[in-house]
Amino acid sequence: MIILIGSQKGGCGKSTIAVNVASSLALDHDADVLLVDADSQRSVARWVQDRQNRQDIKDIPCVQISGDVRKNLKDLAGRYDHLVVDVAGKDSSELRSGLSVADVLLSPLRPSQYDLDTLPHLAEVYSMAKDFNEKLRATLVLNLCPTNPVIREAEEARTYLEEFPEFVLAETMINDRKAYRDSVSEGRSALEWKDPKAADSIRLLTKEVLLLHA
Ligand SMILES: Nc1ncnc2c1ncn2[C@@H]1O[C@H](COP(=O)(O)OP(=O)(O)OP(=O)(O)O)[C@@H](O)[C@H]1O
Ligand SMILES: [Mg+2]
Numbered sequence: 001m002i003i004l005i006g007s008q009k010g011g012c013g014k015s016t017i018a019v020n021v022a023s024s025l026a027l028d029h030d031a032d033v034l035l036v037d038a039d040s041q042r043s044v045a046r047w048v049q050d051r052q053n054r055q056d057i058k059d060i061p062c063v064q065i066s067g068d069v070r071k072n073l074k075d076l077a078g079r080y081d082h083l084v085v086d087v088a089g090k091d092s093s094e095l096r097s098g099l100s101v102a103d104v105l106l107s108p109l110r111p112s113q114y115d116l117d118t119l120p121h122l123a124e125v126y127s128m129a130k131d132f133n134e135k136l137r138a139t140l141v142l143n144l145c146p147t148n149p150v151i152r153e154a155e156e157a158r159t160y161l162e163e164f165p166e167f168v169l170a171e172t173m174i175n176d177r178k179a180y181r182d183s184v185s186e187g188r189s190a191l192e193w194k195d196p197k198a199a200d201s202i203r204l205l206t207k208e209v210l211l212l213h214a
Helices: 014-027 043-052 070-077 093-099 119-132 153-161 178-184 196-212
Strands: 002-005 033-038 062-064 082-087 104-109 137-142
Touching: 002 014, 002 093, 014 033, 014 043, 014 082, 014 104, 014 178, 014 196, 033 043, 033 070, 043 062, 070 082, 070 093, 082 093, 093 119, 104 119, 104 196, 137 153, 137 196, 178 196
Parallel strands: 002 082, 002 104, 033 062, 033 082, 104 137
Antiparallel strands: none
């Protein structure tokens, strides 16, 4: 399966979700996973490099690609169980060409109006991709949600998202947790860190993506 992690907003957690979902597929589901870094910022490639310097954790392979990524992704998909593709936080040729061959668009967004405002455009890009790639499905995941239950931003976002029936909203929400920042900076995933809640959310999200798109 080709899972493309994309959005039109910077900093909403694409690379964080990419490395964590890839880790859950590799570690919990024992799948052959390739991380594909299609963002010139190289966040994912750097994470993989940091990881390779550590002996105690499982290697996850990574390639970097850019431009029209259609052919690359098609070729690579035949050699792995799953590709997890990270693209830049903007409308780009990597996003558009990637969506023309992906199975799933997994799109993180913060429960803030600025992130929600980018959805009409993402819906347009998604709908155009679907004209050529009928199998494409899209799941949104709320990321960086406040852990304080008094703050109801995530629920408000859920209500707003009902206006976009083409997008499935993942049941699993990812909270704002230091564990996601700290683990990534050491080439580890939340599954290899000391915060079971952070790990559980990633496991649940990965399962949901697999189930939704089985
Ligand atoms: N759930 C989370 N909890 C805490 N920190 C997070 C979480 N998700 C992402 N972050 C932090 O937020 C920042 C942005 O995340 P990340 O780089 O993954 O976003 P991105 O969408 O890939 O950004 P870009 O658009 O620049 O590629 C990083 O510092 C990351 O560590
Ligand atoms: Mg990124």
